[in-house]
Amino acid sequence: MTGELLEDRYQGGRPLRTLAYLFTGQRRRLLVAAVAFAFKHSPVWIMPVLTAEVIDIVVEHRPLRDLWWAAALMALFIGQNYPLSVLFIRQLSLSVRTVETNLRMALCRRLQELSIGYHRRISAGVLQAKIVRDVENVVESTRQTFDSGMAAVTTLAGAIVITAVRVPEFLPVFAVAVPASALLVVAMRRRMTARNAAFRAQVEQMSARVSEMTHLIPITRAHALETDELDRMDRSLVGVREAGIRLDVVNGKFGALAWITFQLLSVACLVGAAWVAWTGVFAVSPGDVVMLSSYFMALTGSVTALLSLAPVVTKGLESIRSMGEVLTEPDLERNAGKAEVADVAGAVRFEDVRFAYDDAPDEHAVDGLTLDVAAGETVALVGPSGSGKSTVLNMVIGFLAPTQGRILLDGRDMAGLDLRTYRRFLAVVPQESLLFEGSVRANVTYGSPDLSDDAVRAALRDANALEFVDAMGGLDAVIGERGARLSGGQRQRLAIARALVRDPRVLVLDEATSALDTASERLVQEALARLMKGRTTFVVAHRLTTIQGADRIAVMRDGRLVEIGAHEELVARGGAYAQLHAMGPLAG
Template identity: 30%
Template structure:
């Protein structure tokens, strides 16, 4: 069954979730601050590299000038950057042309401003002087000089290119270090935060009431602490890192490009409306596709879990082919949903690339005309082509990181919904140094759901050291008595007293430490036998062995190759039912509780094993208050008192002989099990 929760999609960006995630940074917040600052460094480096390229081209590689007629006002205003030729004719470097309006060109040629002293050293004459220090040489004449001569004449240009090249390499190296530091800091901060979050989830889960686990499958809760936290981890390591870089780069380009050259910046910005429209459409369609993939993946997980859990039934009734067909249908549905999702990406990513190519083509088209007209240089055009490519980087990142952002917000919402579940309250006001074992149920009413009462007006008083058995048909309320005594569930009416104190006033840890429970379905943890007996507490090894001896478990444990260090597999599957039960008894003895609860403790074992366990029970119950829940009525004959439950009410109470003499409910139950002996 697919829950509505699996179909929910959070916002692409949810400030509440981000704020709560940031709270897990604790003392590592400075790492994200530094990473953000490094984003500014990376942005500056990305913008600086095309600028260096432009200056290398315009000032050194293709250092050209044009002849213009300037008015006296223009000549005075730009006196530092222009070279007088004659009267109102001036040589103006190409990169300064955009500053002069209007422009009155004398011709269409490009000129090179050659150093007059170096030209004299090589005997170069016949060119018009430009100012006091330069000669005006047509650019096409440079090809007439020998290579060595040209190298000498343009030595300043070579030195300028080398200086800018070194500066270029230094910036690249700084960007490399900054990028490494940014990724390292965000990853470390993210992983530490996720470590705290996982620990917090596990600790929180352990303190949630049992009622919570009744309505939430274990698989879903495991997913919260694993898959969902992993999605948030990827958000830190991938999305946050990209955000610092992309956000600052996009902001930097939007601010800097109009200042650098508003004409070419306008060409780039004209693509924003169609790009924005395409992004909005993409966001809407990909959200729906993402939801469909999640739902179908959840169906696959649910089907696999169900099939593997019931594999014996599947094989017993020869359902392999039918189940494979059902899985194929579900898998095919997932494939189609995933394929649709990939198609959306397959359309949007090339569309972004196409728009980028269109922008670059437009820059070249308009830039070429502006080069001829004067306001744009070849270096500037080259720089803006690089800027256009950088401008689309954040948009491409959006397509690649969208899934991660969507997943992280959805996962974050589910994780924090779990963490917002109210925990059990453990503290109590009653002062009890050690539980003696007196128990009283006084007018107790209890229901798991609303007023569907499972226990109705229960009144029982049990003295310290007394053995009381609770019997009845399935659903009579026997296990509910134990659940309410241990405060796994809270009663709605009445009181349960332990040693005269209301259990609601007793600290839960104190209460439960005084109660030992041995269930029908014994749960063993992965590890070894001694760890499963003392449950990682400080119980000494000698006490563990003594507990095993009293519980009749020492015999089979010491026969194992590694004894008490013998490995226990998941849920103890490498041990028999009886062996697991004996370990559970040893565990109860090791913790020495004043109250012992046996819930169907011998219902799943053979007669021989039951005899061993019964002997262990007799040793275990000595000096302790005991509540015994049993279907096998033969196991309760020795109880001091037997309480008979029927549909949540106490219908009979007394010893075995007394109840048999009354020939009531207990007599009928006993007769059903042992009719041949009555």
Template identity: 35%
Template sequence: MSEPGGAGGGGGGGRSGRTVDAADRAQLERAPVPLRRVAALFAPYRWQVATVMALIVVSSVVALATPFLVRQVIDEAIPRQDVTLLAWTVAGMVAVAGTTAVLGVVQTWLSTTVGQRVMHGLRTAVFSHLQRQSLGFFTRTRGGEVQSRLTHDIGGMQSVVTSTATSLASNATTVIGTVVAMVALSWRLSLLSLLVLPPAVLLTRKVARMRRAVTAQRQRSLAELHAQVEEGLSISGVLLGKTLGAGPVQSQRFADTSADLVGLEVRSQLAGRWRMATMSIVFAAIPALIYLAAGLPATSGGMTIGTLVAFTGLQGWLFRPLMGLLDVGVTVTASMALFSRVFEYLDLPVEIDDPVTPVPLDPARVRGEVRLEGVSFTYPEGHRPALAGVDLTIPAGSTLALVGETGSGKSTLASLVARLADPTAGRVTIDGVDLRDLSLATVAGVVGVVSQETYLLHTTVRENLRHARPGATDAEIEEAARRAQVHEVVAALPDGYDTVVGARGHRFSGGEKQRLAIARTLLRDPRVLVLDEATSALDTGTERAVQAALDEVSRGRTTITIAHRLSTVRGADRIAVLAGGRVVETGAHDELVARGGRYAALVAAGERDVVLAA
């Protein structure tokens, strides 16, 4: 219930009178949401929702008894000195307060529980669905957008149950019940109150629109301030600022944005203040006019003091729920826009998905023969194929090096072998089975990837390695680290394997992070290994240490290496040279050099251990 009189008007004015956000309207036009789909989310909790609505109605109706009890006390119990009646009416007031309080607690518990469960279901569904999306989705989507929908949008959707739906039911019940009670007490005073309310409502909505415009600017400035904090105070941002000497410029930029925010905060507080002052006078005048009407013989209708007090109390309850009902369109649109944004992600097609009936394949029994048969691939936004008509066979246990200029298709080919994408034409097989016929879990168990950019989680070394195989024992983790030649580095740390690696692994050098990634791959023990320029960003000395670890991890496995140094290429059983998405040469190092073709030209362009391709 609203506070009586001016307090109710002032409180309602700050939140009411909103207009539909253009972004919300555009979102619903782009991705409309059927009401039955929203209702389906709450279907498992239909009885809880019905109970909440019933509690709201009962609580609102019970609360309306208070003014009538007050009238009884003033008109009957006190003047007649009727102690029994006084005791019963006072007890009734306490009972009404206690009943509405208990009903409110139960309603809040039920609505919050339902809201949280629905939110939990949506949050986990969206997270799981996004994990199934291809890498292309994440390259096309801003990282902050995904986090925003998972946290802010789904978090905001809880208000549909705990705020929007319950407040609509409560406001409607309160307004109807209050108007009926007011008319029952005095239809003359009810008419006066209802005549005065419209201008007050219009004034409140105008003030709120002014505040909304200023608040929108303030939110944009706050967003800019948060972005500057993220950019300037993250590890990468601080490092960039220090190395470029950009710290003073960043500080000044932050100070300017903060100064703008000061002005906007002041404007936000002052927006419509004169109109709000006028409205406060209006709300102070409403009870005065009621008292005047009650005192005039022509309009009093023989009204008692108890009726007058009860009526003014009821009138004070009317404004805020009425404003809430007037904003129902805005509230519903905002709520549906949140559902629309979340459903957009849930409705994204899964490009790389498990087959309906996966072919059973035991990773432990896989030999590891890899074939690409007539493989072509074109990126969704591409105008020409990244790969065209590629035919390659990599015998089990052998090594293939891929070389070629930037954009020749090396990384694309490697991603197809790991089934990070599916070929546009042709097929990729392992032991004769099309990767698209295997479950994604099976492919991940058969094919391991070590890439140039190593991602480490912000947790301990042990948990970073165990991420590859949750059931791995500490002994197995240490053995993998030894084989990756990183055990001594980890053991020398103050907390050993329990050392937290820090944000993105900044505690470790590039070579150490690569060897941790290799150890992580060893724990999975894949039969096929894809090394995607795993040493391209390292200096020669570090590269030798990492290459030694790679040689260890590659032993006995089918290995496909995107190579950039001659030392890596020379040891491969076979080399495939790509140009323009096609395999233009294949053979061993000496054979290709003797042939004098494209590979020989790449070798001649540099000396030993010099980059062959970017």
């Protein structure tokens, strides 16, 4: 597109205006495509004239050379179709595929900018449907509308012009089709819009259900819940089926009414032209009768084609509205105009921080937190589920901003910082490491593609991962989708290697060892110790082996900081931490 981002001009509530804007940069290609189509399609309205001429040559016994000239013209108009069809298809394809790419990139870009809260509210399956299905709907509806619309318009224009020249008395008959088509469109458009919206909602719900089902398959199979899950899926599929049937019936009624109306008009035109020629009311030759009948059939076909585009256009416009739900969503992480972070020492200070989620504004997930973390210090957050630990981590990352109070990074209020530049100095190792299908090298160097193989191997060595990577085949070994070829411990060690190559100043460990067996935990703990050395680290964990070596342990309850100190100090104090310690593994 142009220098202005598509999402900045997108108006989901005004789909026609938005559609015009989408193709702003493609106007030249579309003009070339339209001209090529008009010429390549010309035989449709030229052939009836030449056919009429051939019939009149026969009826009037005119010289045979007139017949050969008519045949040569027919061959010429038919032959030009091929090169112009290729030109038309190429220009149209370049236009719509460029818009398709721009739309998908705009959606992906917006998803990267939307807040974490938005992504928690909206199913990944719904967002996937918008990127895949809705964009395809816009592309296909545009292609069909341009193709069928150009065919109908050029046929109508050619038929009307030639009729005006040869038999102008029949122009009023052609005009009957226009109000008839308008009445049909007005009558059916509202119902079609409603049906398309209902169908789209059902498909999005189904996409979300499919995404959920695929993620739950291990749990479903492990607990023999296949029948229950299929029943849930069946209800969603039946909903799509019923909405689809209602949409198809409305579209079918629309097409049937259009076809009946224009076939009756076509019969009336043929009979009327024959009656005029037989009675001699005005001069109409036998060839003109055939021409008028052919033109009216072409006319009715063209108008029917235009009417049949109504559901296609409606579907495309509904998809534009659907994408607008993402592209105009205001819940963004706004970094424009904020100060860039060029260097991070790692000192983090929470000053009377409070945070409440949008769906529970009166309940503070973090309530009055004041905490000063020195650069290079390791602070562990412990407490029961719902105590606010994960919320604190998300505020450290910058996913969430305090609703009250402030967080300072090296003495600077994070509210005024470009968080994208801050995160270059941040690394996160979550409970479930996020790997993608590809090589070990691609996963470890994600975000740092220029690293040498020596640097990657050094990070793998420090992460206790080099041995199993070499056994798999080295840096080019493919790990499978989401690291399917690796054990949980191996996935975590690759995630640690990825964090090591970033050389972060601030580190967030979110239950990084909770899902591991004892042997894997030991290897991961050794790797984490190397990773944490000299870095400001925030740890959430429920295993004592992970947290007792922290410089300080912060105990949280109901969003409040109730106790803080070193492991031995807190145990000796006999307070909240000592109670959790006595219970065994800390609730995470």
